[in-house]
Amino acid sequence: MEQQATEFFVASQAALGQASALLVQYSFSIVGALLLLCIGWLAASFVQRWAFEGLSRIRGFDETLARFFSGAIRYVILILVIVMVLGQFGVQTASILAALGAAGLAIGLALQGTLQNIAAGIMLLVLRPFRVGEYIETSAVSGTVIEIGLFATELKTSDGLYRLAPNSTLWNVPITNYSRFPSRRHELSVTVPKGESLAEAQDTLMNVARSNSRVLLEPAPITFIDSVSGDTATVKLRYWARSEGWWATTRDMTKAMKVAFDERAEVTASQPAE
Known part of the structure; x- marks a missing residue:
C-alpha cells in the first residue's frame, strides 16, 4: 500500500x-x-x-x-x-x-441559387434599373418597389398586395420602369364616320388637350389622321403628361373627350338640315 x-x-x-x-x-x-x-x-x-x-x-x-x-x-x-x-x-x-x-x-x-440571387442583387443595386418608389413591370411580376435587398426585392402590386421577387428573376428579364422618366406619352383615338369633318374632330381633340392643365405644353400635343377604313376614319391625339399623375390624367382626358364629342354631336343634330 x-x-x-x-x-x-x-x-x-x-x-x-x-x-x-x-x-x-x-x-x-x-x-x-x-x-x-x-x-x-x-x-x-x-x-x-x-x-x-x-x-x-x-x-x-x-x-x-x-x-x-x-x-x-x-x-x-x-x-x-x-x-x-x-x-x-x-x-x-x-x-x-x-x-x-x-x-x-x-x-x-x-447554395448556388442563393448565390445567384446575391449576385443579381449586387448588380441591381449597382446599375439601378429601378429604385424604391418606382413602378416596374416584367413578364412575371409588376408593382411599386418597396425595398431592394441582396436576396429579393419587395413589391406592392397595384391592387395592394405584397409580392416578394427573387433578384435572379428580375435580373435575367427585360424590365419596364414606368416611373424613371419625368413624363410619359398617351394616345386618344376617335372614329369619325363618313360625312363628318375630320378637321373639326381634330380641333375638338386639341381643345380637350388645351383645357387640361396637366397636359404638358412641351412636347406639344398633336392630332393626326391615323387610318381610313371604308366609310370611317380614325383620328388620334398624342399628348404628354407627368409620370407621377399619368394614370389620373389619362382617365380625365378620356372622359373629357367623350363629353366633348357628345356635345358636338348634339350641336350637329340640333342644326336644321339644308
Missing part, C-alpha cells in the same frame, strides 16, 4: 512538473493570441466602419450594398486573425486555408 502511494505521489509530481513546463512554454503564446484576437477584433470593427462611411460617400452607391461590402471586409479580417492565432500554437495554416477553401466551394455549390 505504501509503495502504491509513493508511486502515485511520484506520478503526480511528474504530471505537475510537465503541466508547469507546458504552461511556461505556451504562456507567451496564449497571451500573444489573446492580444492578437483583441487587436484583430478592434481593427476589423474600425475597418468596417471606415469602409461603410467611405462607400456611403460615393454618389449613387446604395446603403445596402455599402453594408454588405463593409461587413464582408470585417469577416475576412476576422478569419485572417483566427488563422494567425492558430499559427501561434503551431497549427499548419496552409491546411486550414485549404479546408476553408474546400468548405467554401461545397457551400457555394449547395
Whole structure:
C-alpha cells in the first residue's frame, strides 16, 4: 500500500512538473493570441466602419450594398486573425486555408441559387434599373418597389398586395420602369364616320388637350389622321403628361373627350338640315 502511494505521489509530481513546463512554454503564446484576437477584433470593427462611411460617400452607391461590402471586409479580417492565432500554437495554416477553401466551394455549390440571387442583387443595386418608389413591370411580376435587398426585392402590386421577387428573376428579364422618366406619352383615338369633318374632330381633340392643365405644353400635343377604313376614319391625339399623375390624367382626358364629342354631336343634330 505504501509503495502504491509513493508511486502515485511520484506520478503526480511528474504530471505537475510537465503541466508547469507546458504552461511556461505556451504562456507567451496564449497571451500573444489573446492580444492578437483583441487587436484583430478592434481593427476589423474600425475597418468596417471606415469602409461603410467611405462607400456611403460615393454618389449613387446604395446603403445596402455599402453594408454588405463593409461587413464582408470585417469577416475576412476576422478569419485572417483566427488563422494567425492558430499559427501561434503551431497549427499548419496552409491546411486550414485549404479546408476553408474546400468548405467554401461545397457551400457555394449547395447554395448556388442563393448565390445567384446575391449576385443579381449586387448588380441591381449597382446599375439601378429601378429604385424604391418606382413602378416596374416584367413578364412575371409588376408593382411599386418597396425595398431592394441582396436576396429579393419587395413589391406592392397595384391592387395592394405584397409580392416578394427573387433578384435572379428580375435580373435575367427585360424590365419596364414606368416611373424613371419625368413624363410619359398617351394616345386618344376617335372614329369619325363618313360625312363628318375630320378637321373639326381634330380641333375638338386639341381643345380637350388645351383645357387640361396637366397636359404638358412641351412636347406639344398633336392630332393626326391615323387610318381610313371604308366609310370611317380614325383620328388620334398624342399628348404628354407627368409620370407621377399619368394614370389620373389619362382617365380625365378620356372622359373629357367623350363629353366633348357628345356635345358636338348634339350641336350637329340640333342644326336644321339644308
